[in-house]
Amino acid sequence: MSPKTIIAPSILAADFSRLADEVGAIEGAADWVHVDVMDNHFVPNLTIGLPVVQSLRKATTIPFDVHLMITDPERWAPGYAEAGAHNVTFHAEACENPVALAKTLRAAGAKAGLAIDRDTSVEPYLELLPYIDTVLIMTIKAGFGGQKFMPEMLDKVRDVRRRVSAKDLSVRIEVDGGIAADTIAQAAEAGADAFVAGTAVYGADDPAEAIRKLRALAEAALPSHD
Ligand SMILES: O=C(CO)[C@H](O)[C@H](O)COP(=O)(O)O
Numbered sequence: 018m019s020p021k022t023i024i025a026p027s028i029l030a031a032d033f034s035r036l037a038d039e040v041g042a043i044e045g046a047a048d049w050v051h052v053d054v055m056d057n058h059f060v061p062n063l064t065i066g067l068p069v070v071q072s073l074r075k076a077t078t079i080p081f082d083v084h085l086m087i088t089d090p091e092r093w094a095p096g097y098a099e100a101g102a103h104n105v106t107f108h109a110e111a112c113e114n115p116v117a118l119a120k121t122l123r124a125a126g127a128k129a130g131l132a133i134d135r136d137t138s139v140e141p142y143l144e145l146l147p148y149i150d151t152v153l154i155m156t157i158k159a160g161f162g163g164q165k166f167m168p169e170m171l172d173k174v175r176d177v178r179r180r181v182s183a184k185d186l187s188v189r190i191e192v193d194g195g196i197a198a199d200t201i202a203q204a205a206e207a208g209a210d211a212f213v214a215g216t217a218v219y220g221a222d223d224p225a226e227a228i229r230k231l232r233a234l235a236e237a238a239l240p241s242h243d
């Protein structure tokens with residue numbers, strides 16, 4: 018059975034010179050490792066790509082939650098599934114046919130995620146939920162870690178949660194950006210059940226303890242979706 022609450026630390030806030038150690042520090046505490054792939058086209062920032070994911074995959078057993086902030090996800094996303102990513106999430110704004118790409122990812126053995134950036138409405142995508150495993154709602158503008166959480170994004174989380182509950186779908190609702198001890202409960206109350214946290218985990222003295230605290234705060238606030 019999958020855990021009720023997913024905590025996914027983002028290695029965007031980790032020390033890139035010691036990535037395997039940084040992932041080792043959350044082993045046993047994190048549910049997923051969130052990997053932010055940026056191409057300096059879809060977002061104005063450049064991070065890591067497929068070779069790093071392929072190498073890091075061998076360094077841990079924690080499932081990889083790959084967040085592709087790239088143009089042309091059709092070209093690159095399947096490679097991350099083949100590299101062993103558990104979830105491959107691409108942006109709605111960058112993809113012409115999200116259902117086709119989701120099917121390709123599922124056929125390659127990964128879960129398919131659809132990400133919605135700050136300035137995008139979820140409304141046009143609600144009909145696609147049966148084909149998607151995870152909806153990632155940005156609670157910042159995609160592109161950089163360490164930004165301030167935007168509570169106004171939670172209306173999108175509520176909209177997706179309502180549709181998921183009404184149709185009894187098995188879709189994770191993930192929030193990404195500014196998730197920390199003072200924001201995670203609001204996101205959980207709105208209906209999120211997967212939480213990306215970069216700065217709040219890797220900026221802490223004890224990343225594993227930070228994850229445990231975030232999980233406790235989220236679970237105390239989670240409504241029942243039954
Ligand atoms: O997708 C992202 C940025 O576009 C990151 O996952 C996000 O910023 C996480 O970092 P933090 O918790 O520091 O906000």
Ligand SMILES: [Fe+2]
Pocket residue numbers: 027051052053084193213
């Ligand atoms: Fe992310």
